[in-house]
Structures are given as C-alpha cells and as structure tokens.
Amino acid sequence: MEYIIGLILFLLGIAAGYFVAYGKEKGKNHALKEDIESLEEQKQQVQIKYTKEIEELKKNNVLDVELRKHRYEDKKNQFAKFFTLLDEFHAKSNEIFIERFGPIYSKFKENYLVDDVSTQNEAIAEFNQSMMALFGELHQEHLKLTTETNSIRLISSSVLDGLLDELTANVGEATNTAQEMLKMMASPEFLADQTILSPLQVNAEDQGQTIISIRDNIRKQMKVELDQI
The missing domain is CATH 1.20.5 (Single alpha-helices involved in coiled-coils or other helix-helix interfaces)
Incomplete structure (x- = not known):
C-alpha cells in the first residue's frame, strides 16, 4: 500500500x-x-x-x-517679350531713319534751295514738324522698351541688371546722336558742307556696335539664368 x-x-x-x-x-x-x-x-x-x-x-x-x-x-516669356520689343524698337528706328526720313529730307532740300526766303522758312517749319512727329513715334517705342526693361529687372540677377543699365544708357545715347544727325541735316551749315556730319556718323556706328555687343551679352546671361531655375 x-x-x-x-x-x-x-x-x-x-x-x-x-x-x-x-x-x-x-x-x-x-x-x-x-x-x-x-x-x-x-x-x-x-x-x-x-x-x-x-x-x-x-x-x-x-x-x-x-x-x-x-x-x-514665365521668365522665358518675359525675356522673349523684351527681345521682341527691342527688335521692334530697332525696326522703328530703321523705318524712321532710313525709309521715312529720306522723302522728308528730299522735299525739304528741294523747297529750301528755292531762292525765296518765305519758301525756305516754310520748308524749315515743315521739316521740323515732320521731325517732331518722327521723334514722337520713336519716343513711344523707346518708352515701351524702357517699361519692359524695368519689368525684367524684377526677376533679373545683379549681372543682368548691370547689362540692362548698359543697354539703356547706350540706346539713349544712340537715339540722341540720331536726332542730332537729323537736325544737322536740316541746317544751312550741312547744306553748305556735308562733311560736318562725319563725326556724328562715326559716333553712331560705334554706338551701334556697342549696343549689338551688349544685346548679345544680355541674351547669353538670360540663357544662364533660365538654366539655373
């Protein structure tokens, strides 16, 4: 058990x-x-x-x-618009100085060479009035370009801003030179001696080359800034 x-x-x-x-x-x-x-x-x-x-x-x-x-x-479109206005400004300048000035000047010279003081005075007055109208058109194109340039500055780098300053200054100087040339061509001094226009012509050519160079630099800088986005 x-x-x-x-x-x-x-x-x-x-x-x-x-x-x-x-x-x-x-x-x-x-x-x-x-x-x-x-x-x-x-x-x-x-x-x-x-x-x-x-x-x-x-x-x-x-x-x-x-x-x-x-x-x-947005930036590309603004840059493109700027160059469009720049081209339009140059086109308007060429139209004024090459196409439209010629007939105005020919008519002025034809009437001014008439041996009559009254006719000569009328020729000068008519020429000045025509020139003021052309300068007014050129001023409007320049104003549009300046306005667009200021818009570009809102999105531009300091480098591009400096190039735009150069372009604005040189375009202004070139416009002033062109106006001086046109006015001089309506003066008795020019009719007596056309060589007095040579210094202004040389200056205008130099200014034109400078503007082209600045324009190319602006295009290059704009491409750089677009690539950096």
Whole structure:
C-alpha cells in the first residue's frame, strides 16, 4: 500500500513538475509572442511613417518641379517679350531713319534751295514738324522698351541688371546722336558742307556696335539664368 501511495506521489510530483515547467514555457512563449506582435506593430508603424514621408517627398517634388516649370516659362516669356520689343524698337528706328526720313529730307532740300526766303522758312517749319512727329513715334517705342526693361529687372540677377543699365544708357545715347544727325541735316551749315556730319556718323556706328555687343551679352546671361531655375 505504501508502495502504491509512494508511486502515486512520485507520479504527481512528475506531473506537477511538468505542469510547472509547461506553465513557465507557456509564459515564455506568450511573452515571446507579445514581443513579436509588438515588434510587428512597431514595424508597421515605421512603414506607415516612412510611406507617408515618401509620399510627402514625392508630392513636394512634384510641386517643386511644377513650380520650377512655371517659373521657367514665365521668365522665358518675359525675356522673349523684351527681345521682341527691342527688335521692334530697332525696326522703328530703321523705318524712321532710313525709309521715312529720306522723302522728308528730299522735299525739304528741294523747297529750301528755292531762292525765296518765305519758301525756305516754310520748308524749315515743315521739316521740323515732320521731325517732331518722327521723334514722337520713336519716343513711344523707346518708352515701351524702357517699361519692359524695368519689368525684367524684377526677376533679373545683379549681372543682368548691370547689362540692362548698359543697354539703356547706350540706346539713349544712340537715339540722341540720331536726332542730332537729323537736325544737322536740316541746317544751312550741312547744306553748305556735308562733311560736318562725319563725326556724328562715326559716333553712331560705334554706338551701334556697342549696343549689338551688349544685346548679345544680355541674351547669353538670360540663357544662364533660365538654366539655373
């Protein structure tokens, strides 16, 4: 009997040990499972976080590209408009000094050479009036160019701004020289000696070459600034 009781107690001891060990192992497994679940949750949170950050970066990058594209197009259009007005100003200058001045001057000289003071005075008055009209047209074209130049300054670098200063100054000087030439050609002194116009002609040619050089430099600088956007 004692043997049986001892055996039962032994078996109960083994069973108790097993269940204790099993409980401990189960506890470990449960803790491990919780750790794994926690790590998985953290992993998912990290993935969500970085997914959001990547999407935000993509969004910002798209916005940045669109903004740069808009700035490029806007700046390119303003630069193009500036050169269009510059070309129109030169075209108007050529029209005035080459096409329209010739007939006016021919008529003036024809009437002025008449041996009659009254006719000569009328010729001078008519010539001056015609010249004022031409200068007025030229002034309007110059004003449009100046206005657009000032608009360009709002988006230009200091380098481009300096080139625009040079262009404005030289165009102004060239315009003044051209006006002096036209006025001189209507004077009695010029009719008596046409060589007196030579210094102004040389000056006008030099100014023209300078303007062309500045214009080329402006175009190059504008290309640089567009590439930098």
